[in-house]
Amino acid sequence: EAGVVQSPRYKIIEKKQPVAFWCNPISGHNTLYWYRQNLGQGPELLIRYENEEAVDDSQLPKDRFSAERLKGVDSTLKIQPAELGDSAVYLCASSPGTTEKTQYFGPGTRLLVL
């Protein structure tokens, strides 16, 4: 069974540029999560989807970040415009549902903003 797929793996952009990350969860997983992991720290949740509905986006900086999961499968996280402080690893995770507590993580996208 394929795991969580993310692309790109690495991205270098200049500040004020837009950037987008893509995630395809494990087949059949209804719940999808986006996390941000700053260097030397643990991941922090940005947004959680149940199917196509964003049920927890309280930690998403909505002035510059947006996310979508239009068909309840794959998802895109966007930053526009990027700032230097956005340099981090962006992780996507999925789980079968809200009652299944185990989350499975993708390899992440490492973003560097210059």
Next chain:
Amino acid sequence: GNSVTQMEGPVTLSEEAFLTINCTYTATGYPSLFWYVQYPGEGLQLLLKATKADDKGSNKGFEATYRKETTSFHLEKGSVQVSDSAVYFCAIKAAGNKLTFGGGTRVLVKP
């Protein structure tokens, strides 16, 4: 709110040494507890978990016991290998279905 505190690294050990990484948490209700591992250049992988008090999670020679009275979930391995070099994250999942992670502990095992 929920929080996780784990010992800071790096922890440097010789092969076959005993490893312990302390993890304590604060949470409302009865959280599920997890240890994730991140090998160099790879994503987070679930190492083990425990969902109720006194449960012991185990995998790949690692163990951790859910201690509700001390709100702890310490990770242990009796004999580490070079291949165990990685960053280990303790995490809890309480009400709201949200994972809260500790800051991670880097472990380096030398031959």
